[in-house]
Amino acid sequence: MQAQLPGAQPLPSDVTRHGDADAVLAGLDPEQRAVATALSGPVCVLAGAGTGKTRAITHRIAYGVRSGVMQPQRVLAVTFTARAAGEMRGRLRQLGAEGVQARTFHSAALRQLQYFWPRVVGGELPRLVERKIQLVAEAAARCRLRVERTELRDLTGEIEWAKVTQTVPEDYPAAVRKAGREAPRDPAEIRQVYKVYEELKRDRGVIDFEDVLLLAVGVLEDRAEVADQVRAQYQHFVVDEYQDVSPLQQRLLDLWLGPRSSLCVVGDASQTIYSFTGATPSYLLDFRLKHPDATVVKLVRDYRSTPQVVHLANGLLAQARGQAAQHRLELVSQREPGPDPAYTEYQDEPTEAEGTAKRIQALLSSGVRASEIAVLFRTNGQSAVYEQALADLGIAYQLKGAERFFERREVGNAVTLLRGAARGSSDPMLDQAPEGLAGQVRAVLSTEGFSVQPPAGGGAVRERWESLAALVRLAEEFEAGQRAAGLPAGLAAYVAELGARAAAQHAPVVEGVTLASLHSAKGLEWDAVFLVGLTEGMLPITYAKTDEQIEEERRLLYVGVTRARAWLTLSWALSRSPGGRASRRPSRFLDGLRPGSSTPGRGVGGGSRSTGAGAGSAVGGRSRAKAPLKCRVCDRVLTEAVERKLRRCESCPSHMDEGLYERLRDWRGGQAKAQSLPAYCVFTDATLVAIAEDAPGSVAELAGIAGVGRAKLDKYGSAVLSLCRGESPADSDPGESDDIPDDWDEHGVPENSLEK
Known part of the structure; x- marks a missing residue:
């Protein structure tokens, strides 16, 4: 029998022991369900921010396990942070998919090296620096x-x-x-x-850390028997945040996979913000070129943010350029309307920090929890002034990237006490505790100095209390969840849950306003987000010189915007210190979005102004940010270029005039032959289908069809309209177009419409 790699568990006798596999699909939207049921690879999931990608892929794995298609210890799910891997393991455990390995690239590679190194090289693996x-x-x-x-x-x-x-x-x-x-x-x-x-x-x-991947690649490439054993152990792969893979990680993934195709990748090119570490979205964007038979599912229903936040996010990306921008996903909010994003200009940085702290204080007074508020900035060096401003108002905060929750001393001591209390059923503390799990946990932690009321002030004492309070809140949530599932919610079960969470690094939420850089905020979300310091030189950062570097800075702001569920505040300061020269300008990325700003590509006075908070923006002064384009048959949001041309899903029924389509094809063939051009240079097939479906009767209607721009209106407009009327195009001069307005641009959008 072949040895199993470390971390793998024996096969269960009945992989469907957790009940009906279809129960896993309950509550998924149609696109998430399509992901969950696409069990044969390759599969590519293009998932926008807040669209439930983790839910979709964990339910896919669980559905595969429950239905018997996947054996849990044969699945390797890979992501980029220990926190994300821990969250994934926690969700899989709740869905009855224990035994699935969810790790970072480095963690998975390190465990494999530790297992194989003594056999193929000899001795212990070198020490990791x-x-x-x-x-x-x-x-x-x-x-x-x-x-x-x-x-x-x-x-x-x-x-x-x-x-x-x-x-x-x-x-x-x-x-x-x-x-x-x-x-x-x-x-x-x-x-x-x-x-x-x-x-x-x-x-x-x-x-070092990078050598782990390099050595794993070397062993797999040089020793065929090792590669065979890894491929025998792991037969199904899922890669989250695929837009962030580096060439080395992709090389390792290819070696893990071998000639098989059981691969599911998930990502969003618009959230590529780590290129400075070697990450590239090209593997995601070119996935269908490498795997022509891939199943592709797009998730665009945003369950996180209000329509106002989503509208701003879409408007921000509408200005983008480059390969990633061509594949952007237009999100559609599924939430009720909320407040408009707020834009605030301050005279200097301390005033900006004080104003932000006061707004946070007002949110806290209205009932918003501190743990549901975040202040996000471009560089870590910006945090100090916000730490001071929050401390001055007595508002607790936590810095993202601090010590891991389960590694804190007070948390370790508390878990030890809880474990001891769970073993000793006659513990006098439990005899006097209020009824219920949470009451028992509070009673045990009282010996560590925990009280219901928080201590005055901040500092280490407050941080210690927040850690213990997080354990109490987790007990309340665990108790409610167990009871809803008809399961016991005793102290022993809770201690077991803490052990599982510690192993998975799935920490509970600590109460306190989060201060974090935009990079470290990736993958997180809050009810209220304050994006601060949005000035030229900070966002985009001064050293962003090339077009692609500037676009990555834009994507970084997009990530920040999409962290907010309801309240979003964007602010900047005109000078660094009080009394300083007000020489700073708001970030160019806000042009056309914030009230009173001109659209990009047109200076102030160009006549194109936004109409209010979160208003749509012009791109280069030529085209407008539009509302999501939906299928005219089924009302689904259209994202593919062909579908947007047709204004319907390719799979939805067509009401095309077949006779008109054939006349248009014959005419196009003659035009292409006369001009020695490929037929698609006249009009693509999709454009002909769109014309034949709409049968436009005027220049304006024809120009409204995607793919019919100013140049083609000038050259072919009269002939196409003649064909639509059932006339011969020979009756009109193909180059004659006196009835085409001069102010229509190449996209079929009136230029002066930007002034309205």
Whole structure:
């Protein structure tokens, strides 16, 4: 019998032991259900922010397990953060899919290396360096370079980028030039530091985080028997946040998969914000080229945010450029209307922080929980002024990226006490505790100094209380969930739940306003979000020079906007300090969106102004942000270019005039032959179908069809309208179009409509 990799569990005797598989599908919308039931790969899920992608893929795995198509220990789900992997494991456990491995790329690769290394190389796997920055500092010193502490972080980042893009030291300068990357120092110097850093690791017998992936790739490529065993163990793969994979991670994934196609990837190109680490959306965008037979499902129903927030998010992306922008998803909110986004300009940064803190205080007074409020900024260095402003008002806060919840001392002590109380049923504390699980937990934690009322002030004492309070709230939620499911909610069951959560790093919510950078906010959401410091030079950041770098900054703001469920505030300050020169300008990304701003591409006075908070924006001063285009048959939001041309789903019934379509095809063939052009250069098939379905009777109606722009109206408009009237196009001059207004642009949109 073949040995199982670490973390795998024996096969259950009955994979459908948790009940009817179809029960897993209850509550899913049609698109989520399509994901869950697409059990044969390859599958590509294009999922917009807030559309329930984690719900869709976890239900897919659970449905596959319950229906017997997938064996749980044969499934490997991969994501990018330990927190996301922990959340996925927690959901799978609740859905009855225990045994499924949900890990980060590095975690999965490390476990495989630890298992195979003694067999294929011999001895123990080299020690993993936790903080490579010290080795980078030593390497720089050996190269006789004077490097400031802040520069060390940049050097370390460059080495990490080089390794995940599979660039060796000798090739680093050329790779930087090719990528259009702005190196923090002379590339030749970084090449030398990189080379010495690798030599130091080799001499000391240690490896770094990126080596884990490189070594895993090397073992799988060099040892066929290892690759065969991994492929025998894991037969179904799911990759979340696929837009963030690096070339090295994709290489490892390909080796795991082998010649099989049981792969489901999930991502959103509009949320690609980690290219500086080597991440690229190209694998997501080109997935259908690599897998022509792939099932593609788009999730655009936004369950997170109000229509006002979603409208702003869509308007922000409507201005975008580049490959990712061409594949953007137009979200459709499923929530009731809420407040408009608020835009606030302040004289200086301290005033902006104070104003933000006062607005947060007002939200708290209205009943919004502190844990449901976040302040998001571009760089971590911006947090200090907001920490001070919140502290001045006595508002508790937490910095994103702090110590893990279950690793905190007070949490460890509390869990130990709860475990002991669960074992000793005659514990006097439990005898005196109020009825119910939450009451028992409060009684046990009272020995650690927990009280129902929080302590005055902030600091370490308040943070400790917040940790214990989070355990109490979790007990309340656990008790309610167990009772609803008809299951016991005793202290022993709760302690077991804490153990499972600790193993999965699935921490409960700690009460306190979150302060976080936009990058670290990815994957999170709050009721109220404050996006602060939105000025030129900060967002986009000063060092974003190329078009693609600017577009990534725009996507970063999009991620920030889509973190908000209901309340969204965007603010900026005209100067850094009180009394300073008011020389700053609001971020260009807000042009055409915030009240009183001009649309991009038209300076102030160009006549194109937004009409209010969250108003639609013009793109380059030429086209307007439109409402989501829906199928005229089934009312589904259309996202594919062909469907948007037809104004219906390709699968929905057509009411096309077949005779008109054939006349249009014959006419197009003659035009193409006369001009020595491919037929599609005259009109594409989809455009002919759209014309034949609508049979336009005027220039305005013809121009309203996607694919019929100004140039084609000029050249073919009269002939097409003649064909639609049943006349011969020979009766009119193909180049004659005196009835076509001069103010229609190439998209068929009147230019002066932007002034209205």
